[in-house]
Amino acid sequence: MKDIRPRVKVPATVKAGEAFTVKTLINHPMVSGFGKDKKTGKTIPREIINHFSCDFEGQNVIAMELDPAISANPYIQFQAKVDKSGTMTFTWKDDDGSVYTKTAPVKVG
Amino acid sequence: MNLTRRDVMALGAGGAALAMLPLPASAADQAAIDAAIQKFTGGAKPKTSGVKLTAPEIAENGNTVPVEVEADGATEILVIAPNNPLPEVFKASFGPLSGGSSASTRIRLAGTQDLTAIAKMKDGSFAMAKRTVKVTIGGCGG
Numbered sequence: 001m002k003d004i005r006p007r008v009k010v011p012a013t014v015k016a017g018e019a020f021t022v023k024t025l026i027n028h029p030m031v032s033g034f035g036k037d038k039k040t041g042k043t044i045p046r047e048i049i050n051h052f053s054c055d056f057e058g059q060n061v062i063a064m065e066l067d068p069a070i071s072a073n074p075y076i077q078f079q080a081k082v083d084k085s086g087t088m089t090f091t092w093k094d095d096d097g098s099v100y101t102k103t104a105p106v107k108v109g
Numbered sequence: 110m111n112l113t114r115r116d117v118m119a120l121g122a123g124g125a126a127l128a129m130l131p132l133p134a135s136a137a138d139q140a141a142i143d144a145a146i147q148k149f150t151g152g153a154k155p156k157t158s159g160v161k162l163t164a165p166e167i168a169e170n171g172n173t174v175p176v177e178v179e180a181d182g183a184t185e186i187l188v189i190a191p192n193n194p195l196p197e198v199f200k201a202s203f204g205p206l207s208g209g210s211s212a213s214t215r216i217r218l219a220g221t222q223d224l225t226a227i228a229k230m231k232d233g234s235f236a237m238a239k240r241t242v243k244v245t246i247g248g249c250g251g
């Protein structure tokens with residue numbers, strides 16, 4: 001079983017309606033499917049995170065479709081803005097069907 | 110091992126053939142890139158301003174190249190690396206709580222190429238930006 005630990009960084013407090021930066025990182029090999037096993041010469045099957053999304057209290061912030069060209073341990077940074085305090089939910093979808101989630105509180109103040 | 114002239118010629122020809130293999134964007138690849146762009150824009154011709162694509166001029170390691178795309182008023186941004194085995198890099202869609210249509214991540218580039226970003230604007234128009242990135246060591250398996 002893979003040990004996947006998503007990490008997110010959201011400012012401690014944000015101003016209502018003002019854009020702030022969110023940084024996310026998840027450890028994942030992102031096997032592109034183009035590499036070959038040096039011993040057997042066989043292609044190593046693709047296994048990547050193919051979708052990332054961030055929502056806040058049921059409303060979408062960003063959704064991304066990822067392809068094998070994304071580096072290992074995908075790092076994603078984007079802007080968000082909220083009007084009230086609440087919980088931000090981050091979702092990563094793996095090719096193998098696994099879904100990794102992480103939540104972070106956002107405080108308006 | 111005894112090398113005859115004929116053997117040497119054969120080796121040379123083989124080597125030349127190998128050297129030609131990683132041709133940048135062959136006809137088939139170009140078709141794939143056009144198809145990817147066509148699928149995204151629906152045939153509309155993108156403007157050449159309105160998108161900001163930030164990437165290093167020279168990337169020493171093609172395995173992790175930091176890129177940032179930004180397009181004011183965009184609802185979706187598609188990033189394409191034409192010389193990668195699979196040209197699509199990522200597609201970002203911005204929701205109602207997005208604080209600005211920008212995203213940055215780290216990508217793999219197989220070789221020196223013109224990185225392309227196409228943004229779909231709120232009014233349905235498209236904008237495109239290109240940036241050449243020189244890659245010293247490619248980063249797509251091997």
